[in-house]
Amino acid sequence: METMTEAEVFPAPVVLWSHPEGERDGKPLLVLLHGYGANEQDLLSLADLLPGGFAVASVRAPIAMGQGFTWFPLTASIDYSLDRVKKASAYVLDWIDTIREGHPSVSLLGFSMGMAMATTLLRQRPADFAAVVGLSGFVVDAGDDPTFKDAELDGTVPMFWGRDQQDPVITEDKIDYTMGWVRKHVKLTKVLYTGMWHGINQQEIGHVGEFLTHEVLKK
Numbered sequence: 001m002e003t004m005t006e007a008e009v010f011p012a013p014v015v016l017w018s019h020p021e022g023e024r025d026g027k028p029l030l031v032l033l034h035g036y037g038a039n040e041q042d043l044l045s046l047a048d049l050l051p052g053g054f055a056v057a058s059v060r061a062p063i064a065m066g067q068g069f070t071w072f073p074l075t076a077s078i079d080y081s082l083d084r085v086k087k088a089s090a091y092v093l094d095w096i097d098t099i100r101e102g103h104p105s106v107s108l109l110g111f112s113m114g115m116a117m118a119t120t121l122l123r124q125r126p127a128d129f130a131a132v133v134g135l136s137g138f139v140v141d142a143g144d145d146p147t148f149k150d151a152e153l154d155g156t157v158p159m160f161w162g163r164d165q166q167d168p169v170i171t172e173d174k175i176d177y178t179m180g181w182v183r184k185h186v187k188l189t190k191v192l193y194t195g196m197w198h199g200i201n202q203q204e205i206g207h208v209g210e211f212l213t214h215e216v217l218k219k
Helices: 044-048 082-102 113-124 172-185 202-217
Strands: 015-017 029-033 055-059 063-065 068-070 106-111 131-135 158-164 187-193
Touching: 029 044, 029 082, 029 113, 044 055, 055 082, 082 113, 106 113, 106 202, 113 131, 113 158, 131 202, 158 172, 158 202, 172 187, 187 202
Parallel strands: 029 055, 029 106, 106 131, 131 158, 158 187
Antiparallel strands: 015 055, 063 068
16 A cells, blocks of 8 residues: 655544534434535535435545545546545545444435545445435446455445436546446446536436435435
C-alpha cells in the first residue's frame, strides 16, 4: 500500500445533519456522499425531499479540490490508485462506526463519485448496510483485492441505480463494469432518465423516496 504524504492525512469528518442531535437516535440513518469537487452541502437539500423517517447525514470528502472536495483522485488521473479509494472508504466507515449504535439501520446514497464510495463501503462491509442508492455514478473496478468482499454479496442487499444514458461524465467502460457488478451482487432497481444528463431530477428523487420507503422504512 502506498504511503500517504503528511499533507494527505485526513482531517476529522465534517458532517451536516437533517435533524439536531436530540432528534436522531432511533431513526434509520441515511448517509449522503457527494460527487467530485462538491461538498457536504451539495446533497443535504435532498433530505427535505426524501421520506421523513430518516436521520440524514451528509459527509464532506476529505481531500480539498479547488472550491470543493474529493474522495480520491479521478480514476483517469496519474494520482489514482485503489489504495486511495480504500483509504477514503476507511475514513467513512470509521466515522459510521462512531454513530451506528444510535440507529436501527444504515443506508447509503452517493452521487457520481459518491456512488463509487457508497458501493465500495458496501463491498467492504457487506452485512452493514440496509440499502444503497447510486445516482449518475459508477462502481470501482477492484480487481481481486481481498478487502472487497464481493463473494459475500449474494443479491439480497437492495440497490437503486439511476442514470441518464446521455450522461456526458461517466464513461462507457465504467458503465459496463458497473452493469456487470450490480447484476451479480445486489437486488437491483435500475431506472433510466432522459434530459437529466449528469444530474438529479425531481422524478428520480421521487423514485428514490419510494425505494427507501419500501426497502428500509417498511422492513
